[in-house]
């Protein structure tokens with residue numbers, strides 16, 4: 087893990103950055119990107135499933151004729167009106183009634199995390215997060231000066247009573263959660279807990295950041311409601327999502343559906359950050375959403391990713407040391423596993439890499455004392471036959 091430091095003679099960098107380590111996951115991903123490695127490490131969508139022809143056409147149309155003048159010009163901070171409309175319509179169709187004015191387009195949902203942190207966190211504030219959690223969110227909160235307070239989770243995610251206790255003990259004003267196909271654990275918060283969590287948020291005066299990049303990637307079971315639809319949470323939930331997993335992460339198009347009370351603060355934070363997201367990317371995304379059959383495209387993604395999930399789950403128990411455990415998420419990109427007590431997943435990764443197979447150890451995702459026996463497998467990058475070969479290599483790496 088590398089922290090920032092400058093050589094002597096130069097003025098110091100800001101204190102808020104000094105304590106924030108660069109993500110060990112990025113460093114591990116650099117190690118695992120070697121040609122020939124079958125990688126279960128990065129949460130990368132399958133590139134062969136990108137709608138490259140559709141996106142090429144969308145960019146061409148966005149830049150064609152008279153549209154080009156508008157597409158290449160400065161624009162409003164809130165985002166391209168057609169794109170905001172399209173996002174609002176999609177959220178509404180998925181059961182979260184949304185108007186275009188509720189949507190702030192961001193440069194990936196990662197930027198929405200930074201803007202939310204800027205708008206809501208005072209230095210020293212306590213922010214509740216799932217343990218483990220998405221590392222780059224923890225970085226965004228740390229940069230805003232937050233003290234991250236991890237809340238222990240079980241196989242169903244957050245325990246609302248534990249959230250209530252932590253909120254009371256730490257005087258927290260904000261909870262960050264990924265309730266559907268969590269990163270890194272793949273866990274999904276059941277309906278009853280969602281309702282209870284919404285009530286806890288209201289009782290304890292918490293803002294809720296509901297981060298949902300994976301909700302559209304469901305391979306079995308029925309969709310669950312966004313926290314923003316539930317009594318108690320509707321006026322206090324920032325609902326984040328992205329085109330990264332359903333279209334392409336290189337587009338860098340995400341959004342936050344904002345409660346009215348926060349709209350202005352988030353827009354000001356975004357103005358200060360980048361004026362607006364790329365007009366070209368937004369216009370192309372709007373065009374793509376207007377022309378693609380998104381449900382058909384998602385059917386293709388769900389079909390193929392579902393097969394890849396099954397291939398991983400079919401072979402994982404046999405590829406890990408006896409006594410290991412893993413879960414069986416209904417969607418998303420990740421399976422969470424645990425080696426028997428006494429094993430260290432980082433040490434296993436070194437052996438796995440020698441056999442040209444990779445995963446991500448779980449320890450970087452913990453805000454407090456890490457469980458070093460845990461590990462995350464992403465199943466979306468490789469087709470089933472390569473997944474089977476990767477698992478055979480993993481089996482050989484420790485045997």
Ligand SMILES: Cc1ncc(COP(=O)(O)O)c(C=O)c1O
Nearest residue numbers: 194195196220269297328330340
């Ligand atoms: C939970 C979670 N939130 C946010 C992001 C950021 O996604 P993007 O900025 O590409 O929308 C990711 C990316 O993997 C993620 O897993």
